[in-house]
Amino acid sequence: MQPLKVFITEDESIVREGLRDMIPWGQYGFVFAGEASDGEMALPMVRKIRPDILITDIRMPFMDGLVFSRLVSKELPKTRIIILSGYDDFEYARQAIELHVDQYLLKPITKANMIRALEETRRRFEEDQEQEEYLQQFIRESKEYEHYARRVFFEKLVSGALGVSEIYEQAGQLEIELDAECYNVVLFSLQAEGESIAYSDKSSSIQERLLEKLCQDPDYLVFRGGVLDYAVLVKASADRAGEESDRCMDLIRSLCEQSEEKITWYAAAGTPTARLSGLVQSYKAAGHALAYRHLIPGQHIFRSEEMTDYARQQEYMDGVNEETADPLLIRNFIHKGSEAEIDDFVEEYFTTLGAAAESLMFRQYLLLSARINALAAAKEMNFNRSQLEARLPAPDIEESANLRGYLSDVLHAAISLRDEEAKRQGSRLVESAIAYIDSHYTDESISLNSVAQAINISTNYLSAVFSQTMGLSFVEYLTQKRMTKAKQLLRHSRKRTSEIAAETGYKDPHYFSFVFKKTQGCTPREFRNTEGM
Numbered sequence: 402m403q404p405l406k407v408f409i410t411e412d413e414s415i416v417r418e419g420l421r422d423m424i425p426w427g428q429y430g431f432v433f434a435g436e437a438s439d440g441e442m443a444l445p446m447v448r449k450i451r452p453d454i455l456i457t458d459i460r461m462p463f464m465d466g467l468v469f470s471r472l473v474s475k476e477l478p479k480t481r482i483i484i485l486s487g488y489d490d491f492e493y494a495r496q497a498i499e500l501h502v503d504q505y506l507l508k509p510i511t512k513a514n515m516i517r518a519l520e521e522t523r524r525r526f527e528e529d530q531e532q533e534e535y536l537q538q539f540i541r542e543s544k545e546y547e548h549y550a551r552r553v554f555f556e557k558l559v560s561g562a563l564g565v566s567e568i569y570e571q572a573g574q575l576e577i578e579l580d581a582e583c584y585n586v587v588l589f590s591l592q593a594e595g596e597s598i599a600y601s602d603k604s605s606s607i608q609e610r611l612l613e614k615l616c617q618d619p620d621y622l623v624f625r626g627g628v629l630d631y632a633v634l635v636k637a638s639a640d641r642a643g644e645e646s647d648r649c650m651d652l653i654r655s656l657c658e659q660s661e662e663k664i665t666w667y668a669a670a671g672t673p674t675a676r677l678s679g680l681v682q683s684y685k686a687a688g689h690a691l692a693y694r695h696l697i698p699g700q701h702i703f704r705s706e707e708m709t710d711y712a713r714q715q716e717y718m719d720g721v722n723e724e725t726a727d728p729l730l731i732r733n734f735i736h737k738g739s740e741a742e743i744d745d746f747v748e749e750y751f752t753t754l755g756a757a758a759e760s761l762m763f764r765q766y767l768l769l770s771a772r773i774n775a776l777a778a779a780k781e782m783n784f785n786r787s788q789l790e791a792r793l794p795a796p797d798i799e800e801s802a803n804l805r806g807y808l809s810d811v812l813h814a815a816i817s818l819r820d821e822e823a824k825r826q827g828s829r830l831v832e833s834a835i836a837y838i839d840s841h842y843t844d845e846s847i848s849l850n851s852v853a854q855a856i857n858i859s860t861n862y863l864s865a866v867f868s869q870t871m872g873l874s875f876v877e878y879l880t881q882k883r884m885t886k887a888k889q890l891l892r893h894s895r896k897r898t899s900e901i902a903a904e905t906g907y908k909d910p911h912y913f914s915f916v917f918k919k920t921q922g923c924t925p926r927e928f929r930n931t932e933g934m
Contacts, residue, residue, distance in 0.1 A: 405523055406434035408452035410443040410469065411485065412461040416508070420456065423512050424519070431519060440469030447473060452480060454522055459486040470502060479529070481522045485510060535915040543876050549868045551575055555624035555632060558677070559586065559684035568677050577622060581636035583675050585646045586687045589653050589668040590630045607660045608861060614652060620645055625868070632687075634680070635670075642673035650702050657701075667694040669703035692745040695734045696753060731771055731808070735778040735815045743812045747805055764804050768796045771808050775815045784822040789815060827866035830858055834867060835878075842882045843906045849875045883907070884920055891929045898925050 407426065411417035417436055426433045434450050437443035441463040447455065455473055459466040470482050483504040503525055504518040554571050557563045563571065572579045591608055615621045615633060622634040637645035650668045657666040671687030674680060686705040693708050694700070734746055754763075772793060779789045792814040794807060833856045841847050852875070853860040868874050873881070883905040890901045902913035918924050923931070 404430050404432040405453035405526060406450060407431050407454045407456065407519070408434050408443070408447055408450060409436045410438075410440060410455070410457040410461070410466070411436075412438050412458060414438070416458075416485075416510070420510065420515065424515060429516060429519065430523065440464030440466065440472075443469065444472060447480075448476065451477060453526060454481045454483065454519065456483045456485065459484050481526050483518055483522060531911065532915065535912050538912065539916060539919060543874075543880075548575075549871075549873045549877065551577070552625045552868065555634070559632075559680055561678070561681040565677060578619075579622075579636075579677065581620075582639040583637050583642040583673050584677065584680055584683065585635040585637070585642050585673045586671040586680060586683045587633040587635055587646055587649045587653075587668060588626065588630060588671075588687045588691050589633070589650075590626075590666065590691075591657065592665045607656060607662065607664055611653060611656045614656065615649070621649060625865070632684075637673075639675065646670040646673070646704075654702065667691060667701055667703070669694075670705060672705050688741065689745050692738075692742045693749065695730060695738055695742075695746055696749055698730075698733070729774065731812070732774040732778045732781075735775060735812065735819065736782065738812070738816060740813060740816050740820070743809055743816070747809050747812070750808070751805055767804060768807060771811045772796055775811050778815060779818070782819060782822075784818060789818050792818065828870055830856060830863065831867055831870040834858075834863060834875075835871075838879060838882065842879060842886075843904060845906050845908050847879065847906065879906075880916065880920060884917065887913075887917060887925070888921070888928065888932075891925055892932055901925070 404427065409417055409420055411420065417438070421433060421436060424431070424433075431454070434452050435446055437446055439461040440457070443457075444464070455470070457466040457469055461469075466484055470484065473480055473482065482502040483506065484502050485506050485508060487508040503522045506514060506518055554575055554577070557571075558568060569579065591611070612623060612631070615623050620636045622636070624632045624634065626632050633649055635642070635645050635649055647670070650670060653666065653668045657664050669687050669691035671683035671685070671690070674683050690703040690705045690708045693703050730750065734742075738746060775793065776786060776789060779786045794810045794814075796807070834852050837852050837855050838847070849864055850860050853863045856863075864875060867878070871878055887901055887905045890896055890904065894901075896904075898914060899910040902908075902910040905913070907913035907916070914925055917928070921928060
């Protein structure tokens, strides 16, 4: 560990110089970083040096030690503070306690007392640093954007199921910072071209890099959507909401275009809103814009306002747009679309047909084409064609006026059957994953990747179907499994914490204790004393 930097602020030069010279700093793991005669002089120096430990007198001219300590605590919360005082006054001590200072020493200060105070402060500093490192490890392992609770919260947020007070309450419980002047929603999806989402991991590396970049930005909150989809809640000032949304989509574009793998990707932005309750409409607008990927497959970036203009332009077309009227769009939509997108897709699909949709012959052609392409999609995706035929409404060539309704019924029948089959397959995969986890959870190296490899499935797909099926993420399930076993051992054995850590998949017993307290609300020792033998 690097030596800790120590700064001294003391108006009495004899005391200040005495402290500076009487401590063999290097011998005890410290380095003397600077000194000043009062808080006013010290503050700019401390801001620049950023010491690990600040030693300051409590009463000084120009700016006393309490005011100085309060400013330092606010700006540099990791700096530990030792206060020196020539006054045995409870009020001074009380104010120092409120500032959470580490030590309160009465003058005169002996060398032994100062070394003891420094070593105790260093111990606390190292403990805090260790806890911070464990927290960062816990966050990395948990992959915050994957947490099922965050996913459920976002679904409630954009569905309007929560009042404003409930939004802030649940966000606080999940440690999600929502405060901003303006908000928007950006949706994006990634998939390796030509590969099954269930068996290809080619898009994993680009996804990991992209999610890491997005999660590092304090203006973006990332949430898992479906198997391929993610949502970014963009926070911005009132005059920059559009620019921040564009910046988010430009980041997605940049990383996807730089990828060595051929990635099918799309991103769409909704409409900015100044209210959290307005995110319902923002999300709907983003989803509506993203639905255009089925109609304009060559385009990757979709903005809500631009898609509205596009739809208006299509309304005035005299003839059919050959590209957007291609019946293969229906087949592709059955492959990749969702039931929530059907109404938007059907409406915009007919808008692109223009006046040609008024032709009886053309409507009859589309009627048969919709059915044929639905059955072709079923064959391509290997789900039960006969079941789909039984669900499809019978085409009436003589009555084709309600073609919109017929196409909507066809799409609902095909996509619901597709999703049912995917759910069955997902359940079987999750059962295999759980069996593997239950047999290997004591192995420290177990991970989502290793489980996916063991059952021969895409990591991305396993992550999505696991949380959908189990109601919690892979890491949450693994941690829960390990904690259940740890509690059993704490209750019914006299094994040491280090032994229990090893038996539940944790090489580092200190990290095991951190995770136990983080998830169970108490330390292993406290749990054993309360509920153990």
